[in-house]
Amino acid sequence: MNTRVNIAGVELKNPVMTASGTFGSGEEYSEFMDLGCLGAVVTKGVANVPWPGNPVPRIAETYGGMLNAIGLQNPGIDVFVRRDIPFLRQFDTKIIVNVCGRTTEDYVEVVERLADQPADLLEINISCPNVKEGGIAFGQDPKAVEAITREVKRHARQPVIMKLSPNVTDITVMAKAAEAGGADALSLINTLTGMKIDIHRRTFALANKTGGLSGPAIKPVAVRMVYQAAQAVRIPIIGMGGIQNGEDAVEFLLAGATAVSVGTASFHNPMAAAETVRGIEDYMRTYGIEDVNQLIGAVR
Amino acid sequence: MTKIREDALVLRQDALLEDVFSLWIQSEAIAAQARAGQFLSLYCREGSRLLPRPISICQIDRERGQIRLVYRTVGAGTREFAACRAGDRIPVLGPLGNGFPEIDKDKSALLLGGGIGIPPMLEAARELACRKTAVLGYRDQMFLKEEFEPFGPVYVSSEDGSFGTRGNVLDAVRENGLTADVILACGPRPMLKAVKEYAAARGIECWLSLEERMACGVGACLACVCQTKDVDGHSNVHNRRVCKDGPVFRAEEVEL
Numbered sequence: 001m002n003t004r005v006n007i008a009g010v011e012l013k014n015p016v017m018t019a020s021g022t023f024g025s026g027e028e029y030s031e032f033m034d035l036g037c038l039g040a041v042v043t044k045g046v047a048n049v050p051w052p053g054n055p056v057p058r059i060a061e062t063y064g065g066m067l068n069a070i071g072l073q074n075p076g077i078d079v080f081v082r083r084d085i086p087f088l089r090q091f092d093t094k095i096i097v098n099v100c101g102r103t104t105e106d107y108v109e110v111v112e113r114l115a116d117q118p119a120d121l122l123e124i125n126i127s128c129p130n131v132k133e134g135g136i137a138f139g140q141d142p143k144a145v146e147a148i149t150r151e152v153k154r155h156a157r158q159p160v161i162m163k164l165s166p167n168v169t170d171i172t173v174m175a176k177a178a179e180a181g182g183a184d185a186l187s188l189i190n191t192l193t194g195m196k197i198d199i200h201r202r203t204f205a206l207a208n209k210t211g212g213l214s215g216p217a218i219k220p221v222a223v224r225m226v227y228q229a230a231q232a233v234r235i236p237i238i239g240m241g242g243i244q245n246g247e248d249a250v251e252f253l254l255a256g257a258t259a260v261s262v263g264t265a266s267f268h269n270p271m272a273a274a275e276t277v278r279g280i281e282d283y284m285r286t287y288g289i290e291d292v293n294q295l296i297g298a299v300r
Numbered sequence: 301m302t303k304i305r306e307d308a309l310v311l312r313q314d315a316l317l318e319d320v321f322s323l324w325i326q327s328e329a330i331a332a333q334a335r336a337g338q339f340l341s342l343y344c345r346e347g348s349r350l351l352p353r354p355i356s357i358c359q360i361d362r363e364r365g366q367i368r369l370v371y372r373t374v375g376a377g378t379r380e381f382a383a384c385r386a387g388d389r390i391p392v393l394g395p396l397g398n399g400f401p402e403i404d405k406d407k408s409a410l411l412l413g414g415g416i417g418i419p420p421m422l423e424a425a426r427e428l429a430c431r432k433t434a435v436l437g438y439r440d441q442m443f444l445k446e447e448f449e450p451f452g453p454v455y456v457s458s459e460d461g462s463f464g465t466r467g468n469v470l471d472a473v474r475e476n477g478l479t480a481d482v483i484l485a486c487g488p489r490p491m492l493k494a495v496k497e498y499a500a501a502r503g504i505e506c507w508l509s510l511e512e513r514m515a516c517g518v519g520a521c522l523a524c525v526c527q528t529k530d531v532d533g534h535s536n537v538h539n540r541r542v543c544k545d546g547p548v549f550r551a552e553e554v555e556l
């Protein structure tokens with residue numbers, strides 16, 4: 001049985017990775033599983049300088065999901081390179097560094113700093129406010145998506161995954177823009193913008209008022225967007241949004257994803273990512289699938 | 301220390317008040333490692349509720365491998381736990397967080413608990429080797445008070461004055477002229493703010509157990525941060541994680 005998949009020339013032992021921001025840099029969850037059982041660990045978004053993030057409350061539970069407005073708190077690339085990459089190197093898994101920024105220059109600085117680092121892939125989170133364009137997320141304007149992809153690609157040593165925002169009218173426009181800019185792969189979906197109001201306190205549940213919705217509640221939206229993007233581009237897609245187990249993961253593979261990320265599910269079950277690996281294998285055994293690649297995009 | 305995730309057996313559950321429950325669960329592995337001031341994540345069976353409910357450890361029976369949790373029903377999750385009976389299983393993760401510091405046995409400590417911040421002070425009272433005085437602040441109904449009595453003097457306050465000092469824990473501390481070398485406190489944020497000021501004004505060493513909304517409970521997601529005076533070594537910003545670096549912090553260290 002083969003579970004290996006290939007993303008932009010990087011071979012993963014299986015298609016399961018962690019979703020950025022839900023798994024830190026793996027240290028906390030290494031108490032619950034051997035990180036070496038995962039195809040890759042995707043780290044929390046890192047910027048050129050430390051970001052303090054948003055005030056609390058930063059999260060709220062919603063029906064079958066949650067809202068978060070962590071505000072991309074991160075220690076900055078210097079600490080990350082010194083501490084987190086050496087930690088992850090101890091494990092037999094691929095390292096995908098998620099990058100955030102407020103300007104194109106911020107992203108480029110991080111990407112250049114990672115050039116001589118043992119990171120296998122870069123995942124560029126473009127759901128960040130573009131300060132030069134009045135705070136609209138890079139990921140909501142196809143021209144900005146193409147431009148930032150091109151700029152990052154010009155400076156990156158590692159293959160580049162562009163992580164798309166689902167808060168757009170037509171995901172295929174953004175997927176094509178990233179492909180046109182030279183992206184090696186796509187990740188989708190990031191969180192859907194939402195809001196929760198505490199009716200007893202008559203205030204917003206999050207200090208930031210709005211937050212990103214994740215978890216099982218968003219899975220059908222994510223599967224639809226992965227399917228649409230897979231029809232629109234040739235580059236591989238990493239699918240995510242509400243995956244809790246192997247069966248959910250297989251749904252994304254069938255829709256056209258080459259790999260998947262497990263995010264919010266880890267909060268409910270710290271072993272969720274490892275169990276997803278086993279769940280995919282169980283599915284393959286049940287249906288006599290020899291090679292996981294046979295599942296990718298099999299439903300059209 | 302390793303964190304244990306298991307479906308713990310419910311041994312018994314008793315209502316202490318209409319909305320306050322005492323739950324004993326069996327978990328040798330957690331009981332063997334746990335200490336006062338740490339907490340467990342409890343998970344709901346109902347799949348629409350994904351996030352763990354953090355609940356402090358109220359009592360540890362290391363010999364029998366049992367843990368007691370005392371909690372108030374405030375929403376759907378805690379109501380789900382309250383419906384559990386002996387023989388049921390509840391998914392738990394723990395022990396989590398740092399716990400209260402040890403205090404020299406020649407010293408004296410004031411244990412201040414406000415409302416549902418009272419339960420974790422019970423295991424502190426049981427474990428600490430120093431001289432200790434408990435001050436417990438209630439709204440209008442008492443719970444757990446007698447259980448503190450074997451470990452030292454106990455003072456109480458009630459918001460409506462129906463028993464003890466009228467007011468809050470600090471009013472009881474003042475009214476009874478209580479003092480100590482160290483203060484440990486758990487309770488609502490306004491109480492902790494007042495305790496922090498009180499201790500600072502008198503130069504008393506003070507430790508506070510904080511609450512914040514949690515998603516992972518293990519230090520990975522950065523949901524549960526508390527602002528700190530200095531740049532924190534892990535975050536590299538003025539934030540520490542309540543679930544992992546806390547929930548117990550030196551009062552001077554945190555901005556409330």
Ligand SMILES: Cc1cc2nc3c(=O)[nH]c(=O)nc-3n(C[C@H](O)[C@H](O)[C@H](O)COP(=O)(O)OP(=O)(O)OC[C@H]3O[C@@H](n4cnc5c(N)ncnc54)[C@H](O)[C@@H]3O)c2cc1C
Nearest residue numbers: 061351353354355356371372374375376377378511512513
């Ligand atoms: C470290 C720590 C220790 C705690 N110890 C105790 C204890 O010993 N006894 C006790 O009764 N309560 C304790 N709490 C509070 C307890 O976690 C909440 O009352 C509980 O999560 C409410 O869940 P619910 O589903 O009933 O309420 P809901 O309001 O329906 O919960 C919705 C969401 O908000 C979260 N939430 C709601 N209130 C709080 C809160 N006060 N703090 C953190 N998250 C909250 C829930 O976990 C859930 O994710 C503690 C909180 C923390 C952070």
Ligand SMILES: Cc1cc2nc3c(=O)[nH]c(=O)nc-3n(C[C@H](O)[C@H](O)[C@H](O)COP(=O)(O)O)c2cc1C
Nearest residue numbers: 019020021045068125189190214215241242263264
């Ligand atoms: C608490 C939290 C923090 C997140 N942080 C990031 C981040 O730093 N960068 C990023 O690209 N996506 C981030 N995400 C989005 C996830 O990586 C993922 O795209 C999304 O949550 C959907 O997957 P899920 O439903 O499995 O969680 C975060 C999500 C959550 C819940």
Ligand code: FES
Nearest residue numbers: 515517521522543
């Ligand atoms: S709840 Fe995730 S870091 Fe504390």
